[in-house]
Amino acid sequence: MLQVLSQLPGFCHPDLLVGGDTFDDAGVYRLDSERALVLTVDVLTPIAEDPFVFGQVAAANSLSDVYAMGGTPLAALCVLGFPIGEIDNETIRMILAGVWDKVREAGAVVAGGHTTRDMELKCGLAVFGLVHPGQMFTNAACEPGDVLVLTKPLGSGIITTAARAGRAAPEMVAQANRVMSTLNARAAAIAGECGVRAATDVTGFGLLGHTWQMAQASGVDVVLEARQVPLMPGVFELARQNLFPGGSLRNYEFIRSRAVFAQSVPEELRMLLCDAQTSGGLLLAVRGDRAAEVVSRLRKSGVDEAAVIGDVRAGIGMVRLN
Structure with missing residues (x-):
């Protein structure tokens, strides 16, 4: 994937504070002098046998990228893929209940989402957060002595x-x-x-x-x-x-x-x-x-x-x- 991305033109904009060039945890786009959007998406295959726990982990994993930038999650879109006819409705409900549980704990909301037919079960979130442009974390700010x-x-x-x-x-x-x-x-x-x-x-x-x-x-x-x-x-x-x-x-x-x-x-x-x-x-x-x-x-x-x-x-x- 790194080889593919290196062949594509990058995006340059004065308000794009963090893009893909440093492979950071999320993108950051400045709205004004006090606010910047933190944008991320992540999707997992089942990491836990219990569907509720899987939903919790999928949500926590996605929300983590906002925290890694010093941001506060605001809203999320849930992405769910599954093979039609192989996953029962109760399992899907429990996965989503786990997602909802962690998003609520984060003080954010699920604003919608998307389902798709897939060969295997997948769940994740696109998360939108806020951070002050002068207080964000990045992976490019380490200094000797830290x-x-x-x-x-x-x-x-x-x-x-x-x-x-x-x-x-x-x-x-x-x-x-x-x-x-x-x-x-x-x-x-x-x-x-x-x-x-x-x-x-x-x-x-x-x-x-x-x-x-x-x-x-x-x-x-x-x-x-x-x-x-x-x-x-x-x-x-x-x-x-x-x-x-x-x-x-x-x-x-x-x-x-x-x-x-x-x-x-x-x-x-x-x-x-x-x-x-x-x-x-x-x-x-x-x-x-x-x-x-x-x-x-x-x-x-x-x-x-x-x-x-x-x-x-x-x-x-x-x-x-x-």
């Missing part, structure tokens, strides 16, 4: 894949569902109050992939401390069994030539940091003198596993894993 804070543990990709194979304990699946369905609203609000201007959410490209994107977009180097990254309980054992989804394997193949790995970091941990996440946490670049405050406030607000995982240094877009 400290990186991650707000959710990793492991949703490998747990959901193991669950499909019947090899994940019920308590692991329950935690993954809880993490994936948790909104990033509180984390984004605290980050904004503490002056954060650089952020992204950790989703399909895994922690290392999204970190590399931030380093590239910001023109800096990033050093991650592998053993400080929060992980969901039990995922290391699943990693030893190589139960990673295909997306995580592709992430590792992509990043291994673009990052420097310390020999002391075991292969399983390298792979877990490439695990493709769904509705993952925010990766925040926090000014060094405010990192302890940010983590303390996050934990006090219920973002219990927020942790400092690395730092930003002058450089050219490299990632090092210690």
Whole structure:
């Protein structure tokens, strides 16, 4: 897709504050000096067995892109695709009920949507939010001296894949569902109050992939401390069994030539940091003198596993894993 997009002309407009050139989480279009629209769309195949939970996760995943830009969700359009005659009405109702639940929790509304015939079940949202143009987050604003804070543990990709194979304990699946369905609203609000201007959410490209994107977009180097990254309980054992989804394997193949790995970091941990996440946490670049405050406030607000995982240094877009 990157090759295809590189062959198309870009859009240049004085009010297009964030477009596709930095592969950020959402587009941002300025309306006036005080308001800018945050625009995003995301669609998932079933990530949870329970249709209500699937709807919750699909909504939280889409809403997260607005939070990753420092915005507040206003309205959403729901997109639902399914094979005709294979999905019963009650299942569809429960999926949409899960979507509605999370959109309401976000303080937004579902303004409409679209259904389409598809070969497999899919659900997602196009979300519209607002942000002050001078207070938005982007993945291109990291500065040397910043400290990186991650707000959710990793492991949703490998747990959901193991669950499909019947090899994940019920308590692991329950935690993954809880993490994936948790909104990033509180984390984004605290980050904004503490002056954060650089952020992204950790989703399909895994922690290392999204970190590399931030380093590239910001023109800096990033050093991650592998053993400080929060992980969901039990995922290391699943990693030893190589139960990673295909997306995580592709992430590792992509990043291994673009990052420097310390020999002391075991292969399983390298792979877990490439695990493709769904509705993952925010990766925040926090000014060094405010990192302890940010983590303390996050934990006090219920973002219990927020942790400092690395730092930003002058450089050219490299990632090092210690």
